[in-house]
Amino acid sequence: MTISFTVSVAVQGEASPNLTQAFTDACRKIYTELKRIEADFSAFLPDSLVSRFAEGDESILLDNAEFQEVYAAALLAKEETAGAFDPYFAGKFDPTGLVKGWAVKKIFASCLMPLAAFPEVTGLCINGGGDLQAWTRGDFRWEDRH
Template identity: 40%
Template sequence: MSPVIAGRPHRQVWTEQIMGTVVSIHAVTRTGAPERGATEAAAAFAALREVDRVFSTYRDDSDISRLRRGECAVASLDPRVAEVAAACTAWEAATAGRFSADWRGWFDPTGFVKGWAVESAARAHLAPLLADDEVVAVGINAGGDLQLYTAPGADWVWHVGIADPTRPGVVLATVDVVDGAVATSGLAERGAHIIDPRSGAPARGVASATVIADGLAAADVWATSAVVAGMDELAWIQDAGTRTGILIGDDGRVRRWIRSIEVSVVGADPDLATIA
């Protein structure tokens, strides 16, 4: 998933490999001023590298790895570990257990940290760029998950393409975002790697779940939770507070919702009453 920018004035892009994925920062400006936003992009990348240093499960010297080995307590680690632990506990309750950082028997916030880190870095270092009259919009793309901003009153919309998980390279749908976040989770690319924390069994049935929310932390958690919930259970959207989303089943079914209401496309049916 990536932002498809049409009718763009000028765009600058900075890219780095961080947290096991490609992260790109986009600054859209009115006149293409050279390196506008370069300092802020560098600061955002640095913030993400610092989060990776603390939370990476692939680094033996990370705080999370030390915690897992029982070498220290949460209180003695980077304060962000306690912050993330509290957030994960809250999200486990909010998702009725469909998301959990403790299901393996130890604390592993991998499913939360990326979205939280990207949103935090974007709000701290990129969103303030909109105070510059030269900047129209700014956004960050971390492995297809997006946090996007547009200056108040600017004639700009991020056109986001949602990939068809069954046909590589094909865009199944698009969604327009002015300010907000888009996250996608699913089984199409990496197989049954998402586990239902309640049973310990792999989630099945959802090839792709895309969720649009105000912030990427929430969008990411709910996208993963949607995969765990499956194609036949959509009651969770009542309290999720997401803006919209789409589920694509491995059987070809598609389900969509706006706010807390599922929507569907109904074909011509003479038995249906016309509402004007």
């Protein structure tokens, strides 16, 4: 995957060793999930679910719950935007514009939100090529220090 992903965890005080380990584990899980999502949803990999569906294998719609979710979301986005978003490119299903945001949301919920259980964590954020999800505790505010 050529899209840059950034994971940020804000803590008050020092991060506990348990949080440090949990963050390391979360990053590994995020990497694994991104590779899996790319393998399933890349329009550029010939064996991906998206490529197989684009070539006419409609059984994927019956067999894969995640594909069903993405397919339904893509069709809904086309309808709600009056066609401004179209999951078809050159006549073939290509949800690339939707999958990145879907992946960010999914990974945030499954990999990062568990870190909110640590009391020292005040903020969590994942940014995948401009699509992001964030969470803060209380009145914490992210600051750009660049």
